[in-house]
Amino acid sequence: MTDFIQAAKDQFGKLLEEQLKRVEVMKQQGDFLNYKDLDKLIIGVCGGDGIGPAITSQASRVLKYLLKKDVESGKVEFKNIEGLTIERRAAEQAAIPAEVLKELKECHVILKGPTTTPRKGDPWPNVESANVAMRKELDLFANVRPVRIPEQGIDWTFYRENTEGAYAVGSKGFHVTSDLGVDFTVVTTQGTERIIRAAFEYAKANNKTRVTAVTKANIIKTTDGKFLEIFNEIAKEYPDITADDWYIDIMTAKLVDEKRRKEFQVLVLPNLYGDILTDEAAEFQGGVGTAGSANIGKRYSMFEAIHGSAPRMVDEGRDIYADPCSVIRAGAMLLAHIGYTAEADQLYKALDICTVTERKLVITGRNTGATSAEFADYLMETIEKL
Ligand code: IPM
Numbered sequence: 001m002t003d004f005i006q007a008a009k010d011q012f013g014k015l016l017e018e019q020l021k022r023v024e025v026m027k028q029q030g031d032f033l034n035y036k037d038l039d040k041l042i043i044g045v046c047g048g049d050g051i052g053p054a055i056t057s058q059a060s061r062v063l064k065y066l067l068k069k070d071v072e073s074g075k076v077e078f079k080n081i082e083g084l085t086i087e088r089r090a091a092e093q094a095a096i097p098a099e100v101l102k103e104l105k106e107c108h109v110i111l112k113g114p115t116t117t118p119r120k121g122d123p124w125p126n127v128e129s130a131n132v133a134m135r136k137e138l139d140l141f142a143n144v145r146p147v148r149i150p151e152q153g154i155d156w157t158f159y160r161e162n163t164e165g166a167y168a169v170g171s172k173g174f175h176v177t178s179d180l181g182v183d184f185t186v187v188t189t190q191g192t193e194r195i196i197r198a199a200f201e202y203a204k205a206n207n208k209t210r211v212t213a214v215t216k217a218n219i220i221k222t223t224d225g226k227f228l229e230i231f232n233e234i235a236k237e238y239p240d241i242t243a244d245d246w247y248i249d250i251m252t253a254k255l256v257d258e259k260r261r262k263e264f265q266v267l268v269l270p271n272l273y274g275d276i277l278t279d280e281a282a283e284f285q286g287g288v289g290t291a292g293s294a295n296i297g298k299r300y301s302m303f304e305a306i307h308g309s310a311p312r313m314v315d316e317g318r319d320i321y322a323d324p325c326s327v328i329r330a331g332a333m334l335l336a337h338i339g340y341t342a343e344a345d346q347l348y349k350a351l352d353i354c355t356v357t358e359r360k361l362v363i364t365g366r367n368t369g370a371t372s373a374e375f376a377d378y379l380m381e382t383i384e385k386l
């Protein structure tokens, strides 16, 4: 056999070993952490880079204000985590610097600002995306992305699988020869069951009547086929919920069909389809900058804005004018997740007043508008008056 085929087989063998190890870890996994059982809940605030630190620090101020009582009593602690910057990651040649990862693991939930993902042509080495690495390292398997446009009757919650599919070994594909490149997509029973169950449990707890799976199981028969098969099995445990499935291509089309799209409620989908469809969905709501995203695992959870780090705003000295709404919205999701639902509702209400109905301050991203700190003040004054 030619050497390059043997080399590819060896590399593939290593990937399989790693993935089988992951399966064993998942088999041992317990239940979700119950925040009520903790003496002290630790919220990590990780600014990331670019405009991240500027907007995340404002979100953190708002959360501290809402949780003041429990911060003072010591029930809740905020921990600032620095160093998840592209400079540090490049210097250490690591997606997440070791020290930062250690600090992240000392928290229960994390609020994260945007991080730069290098791409071809950038001055940075090709380190893996910090988002993707954090999802893997902390096993944040459910990427929950709500999109709501009440006036159009849209209320969607996407449950995107967050650790497998095309992303599991996304940076470990290889060129077998200079003419042949291969990437891999991965599915496991454990990884699929947990995301599908999470979607149905969410539907059940929130009186949703429909859960929709999105795959391309007619073509990607093994991995998407398995995802769909497990979906159909688990659906049987929820007889009161309608379960249906669509292929990703037609689903992408249906989301622009104004008559039909209102009918979707909870959607569960493999990683890459979830990545693509949630950007499309967020666009109807006003763009990806308006959407928050929850990355939920059994031990850790992380909440983030899904826009980029806008390094140019920092270069031009405009980071103080960056719009903190998306990361503040992620903060509201964090509050709801850890059981502070009343505080989360207050924050959603205030965001609505400050950005839609009252809009006493406007953020333009430049000195023609308010700074993110002024906006956070406005938000807190609004909450005070609720
Ligand atoms: C997202 C982003 C990330 C992803 C990037 C930044 C790696 O697009 O959170 O959807 O592809 O998951």
Ligand code: MG
Pocket: 275, 276, 279
């Ligand atoms: Mg995306």
